[in-house]
Amino acid sequence: MNKIRQSIYTICFAIILGLVCATLLTVAAEFTRPRQEENKKAEEIRNILSALKVPFDMETGPAGLIEIFERNVTEQVAGQGEPLTIYAYKPEGSDEVKAVAVRFAGPGLWAPIKGFLALEPDYKTIRGLSFYEQEETPGLGGEIVTQSFRDQFTGKQIADEQGQWGIDIVAGGTDATGVHEIAGITGATITCDKVEEMINVIIEALASKRDAYEQ
């Protein structure tokens, strides 16, 4: 009898503790959610802007970023079928498109990777690349966010010499001399392969909708 009472006590204790902890965390999450969402949105915008190479101050707060975004970038949905949103950079007051960006996403090694690929107005030359969400291994796959890795993309083509769509992230340490080749990160082969794959998916999507944005 005593044993049963003890077990009931243990179960009740666990339930009450669980409820108290869960309530506390729910309240905290609810309370901080508006600010967290604002930060997330700002992070996304900061990434679009930096991929497009829109000049802005890195210290700008969320509200300022949204303002810069709205003044310089217009969103347009291209083509039929699967909609593809293209972010076009038209510097304030001008009508000339200076760059375009598309969002890419896909599975990484541990968690989803999301980012933006920006192209020059010719829709062929890469202008910039940025990642706004990734949880790759710090020091290995996590190195994809470094400036030195991302800068390699700038100036590369999204098709090879024969006109075949897609980029190629080659093994780290080798010469990435081809117009569509980027040197990968040693020790992060899986991450690099997955990044290549998700970027190529978006390049394919862009290519299939070429007539939609080309006059």
Next chain:
Amino acid sequence: MSNNSSCMTCGSGGLCGGKGLVTLKEGVWTSNPLAIQVLGICSALAVTNKLSNSLVMGAALLFVCVGSNLFVSLLRKHIPHRIRMIVEVAIIATFVILFNEFLKAYYWEMSKQLGPYVGLIITNCIVMGRAEAFALQNPPLVSIVDGVANGIGYGVPLAIIGFLRELFGAGQVALFGWTLELGSWYTPNQLMVLAPGAFFVFGVLIAIFNVLKGDDTEEGN
């Protein structure tokens, strides 16, 4: 250590049961969790490439350790023995998640830099160890002191490592808009920024701690 267990500030019958100062000294110095017990070094090696990261990580551990120690101590007579570890982890996890949510909302940049390491405090052996070894047996106030002591004992060495790694790895230390620069004669050493740099600095720090503390640990063995 048992021969000087009288509390110098509040006397042996005082608020903290005469153990306050001893507990503080043990956590910060004689049983320093990082340099003497060599616990919780995964996070210590991972986040110490910058002074600011180290300080926030130290603050996080202090907050969690004080909070979990207090609540484990308050509940120590009611926690069913068989599930006590699960209860401890639940309390620790609650505090860690609270801190993480706060960082994400108000210090986004910092939260991004620390990445998963704030969340991993849940599995930090220092916090769990203090709850299990101290808070379960001691009253709330002295448990708070123990939490503070271990928070400092973790945070200060972390800040020292962070300071040295940032100084020699980047050539300058930046904190709250204030910078200390080594000057153009110094070529930043990349090694200090990478993980092995933490091992070197940490090893030297353990050696210095042990020399300063004297060799009474050898006798203990």
